Amino acid sequence: MNSKRLVDRSLVGIRVSTSTATGQAGNQHTGDGQSFSRTVAPVDCGIVLACKHDPTTGSFLYTLMSEEGALKEYPREDVLLNGINVTAGKEKLLFDQTTVLGNGAADHRDAGPPVVQKRSPTHRLNMNGRKLDDQTHLESRGMGRRVEESKRDPLAASADGPPEEGYLHTSSHIPVPRNRKPSGHADKEVMAATVLTSLSTSPLVLNPQSGPPAAVPEPASRGWKECLSASYSSSTSGNWSWDASDQSVPSTPSPPLSNDVNKGFLLSSQGDDNTEETETTHFLFEDPIPRKRKNSMKVMFKCLWKNCEKVLSTSSGIQRHIRTVHLGRNGDSDYSDGEEDFYYSEIEVNMDTLSEGLSSLTPTSPTTATSPPVFPAPEPAHSEPAHITQRGPLCPTPLSQSAPSTLCHIRTDHAYQGPAAQIRTVSIGEKRQPLQHTTVTKSHPPAVLASKATTGTRKPRGEAKKCRKVYGMEKKDLWCTACRWKKACQRFTD
DNA sequence: CTTGCCGGGAA
């Protein structure tokens, strides 16, 4: 049960960049801090939606949402915060968060006593990260996090100055790790890391009275200890991946992926959880503003269990889901030791921008829940009604236009296959442009009809003007070859 | 009637 700790949400909600470059900023700890300042060129940017641990590879996968709302997964090593690999940065965080964050990012706000843990790393990181777009900013907190809290402007919340009391008092109970007896440097590391990881969700630790990371409040859940010891050895190796599978932690089960569990999950996820799923679907796609937030932001709870991308609208729902489906606890028991908290992530979603992306994220279909590529590029065609219903109204919106490639994928490979000689005179080009456009945009429905009709005799006459009409007989040399040969026009297809 | 293009044939 303790491998549930292998979920890192400390970066959730933070804007990061990524580098696809391999081997540059891996989680190899050089031991001299060198890795901390290593930077790589950011390639892509996005907000961390979630992080999940893949026990099979032993690595973390961060789910990033790009500006366009597209969801992608990146290995932890590829995630850069201010150009710094988060893996490295995190290690540094263990020792001196403030210093670290200023490091590389050259952030001024980190002047001040090297006191750590006064606020959530999430917020801290926000400070150093690029400006968070309020529209797309996602936050993640543990269960019990309140809506009120999430209403706060994330930037304001992370602004300089004393820790926000309001912020601190808003969150409710989160189990906090017991202060494990330090048995060495590395142990502290782990401890600190653990705390940091939980900071974004653990308001108790945010409290200034909590002191430095090592002085974590006592009331701990057993899982913490287990996790700490479990991750100890991997941490000593300098690998801050909380890797449960690669070494040293045979005793740590990897609940997310035992086959049995998986099977059980798949079954149950389609069975007892159907209600919740429909609820989710409904919530996502039909009710635009149930928990109204500025900019139609919505708080969702996403299950981080491997291969389970379940997203529910309520924390209780997701807890129940985790408890029953993943933890195998009695479904009707309300007992919760809070462990479920580690299995889900609260995500804030701008429904306008994200709905499409989340549709792929929402495991409303068995395929989605089963297939490892958790966030495949949304593939518009054939989907279940849920997708269709939400896609329909969405496509015409300006937002979706901003990301046509993922949201409303309109065929762009139109059949303008005429010979290269097409670009001849400007006048003709101008003439052709609008026509082409029309052809493209309405190419799909007729195509479907056409395929149907082809089975019959003749292909129904296309609506688009063909070369003959466009250029006229007098410019027959401008026609596409097909037209010239009295064949189906290749230039202006339907 | 015009237009698109299938089917078939010639080069």
Added chain:
DNA sequence: TTCCCGGCAAG
């Protein structure tokens, strides 16, 4: 293959 055209069917 490439090119051409008779002829059909849709509009």
